[in-house]
Amino acid sequence: ILNVEQSPQSLHVQEGDSTNFTCSFPSSNFYALHWYRWETAKSPEALFVMTLNGDEKKKGRISATLNTKEGYSYLYIKGSQPEDSATYLCAYNTGGFKTIFGAGTRLFVKA
Amino acid sequence: DTAVSQTPKYLVTQMGNDKSIKCEQNLGHDTMYWYKQDSKKFLKIMFSYNNKELIINETVPNRFSPKSPDKAHLNLHINSLELGDSAVYFCASSQDRGDFPYEQYFGPGTRLTVT
Secondary structure (H helix, E strand, O other): OOOOEEEOOEEEEEOOOOEEEEEEOOOOOOOEEEEEEEOOOOOOEEEEEEOOOOOEEEEOOEEEEEEOOOOEEEEEEOOOOHHHOEEEEEEEEOOOOOEEEOOOEEEEEEO | OOOEEEEOOEEEEOOOOOEEEEEEEOOOOOEEEEEEEOOOOOEEEEEEEEOOEEEEEOOOOOOEEEEEEEOOEEEEEEOOOOHHHOEEEEEEEEOEEOOEEOOOEEOOOEEEEEO
């Protein structure tokens, strides 16, 4: 059974705060790690896909790192804004087309 | 233009009925998926088709049957609906690059309520 765990489950920050959350996944048979952003009443949208140990990706104020040997990825948001409020999902892929999603970290950014 | 569309957006029906949810993508992707968002908000894979061929079939009751008439469409038929089938169902697609998919593009979801 493949488990993807995300922590914390939810996070409340003030506008301007920087924050980060964690995705843990099995380190064996790793192929790809995805991060998605899911706003309420919308569909998940892809942020990053990472495949190599040590990968770092950045999109605006959001960045992510990957450690495949120990099985974790961090997502960082610099200077959080209210529009960053969403659920951030990570998803793990071992090859083939099956992707295992975590339960997500729900971020609330207060103005 | 909507990349991945699903119809209907809401579906309310009685137990025992048969219903279908349609999904279409205009991205030219090779692979399409159906996910069920469970009560704990997890997205659980149900089925995946690659170039109209079934490649993932998770432990789903055989009352659920996917049908892919072409690469751009993946429909979900559900027979003899049960209360436990109530959930939000998401369709997604991705481009096949090598032997694993890149990012998935999700539809808006269909909220199914069985009464």
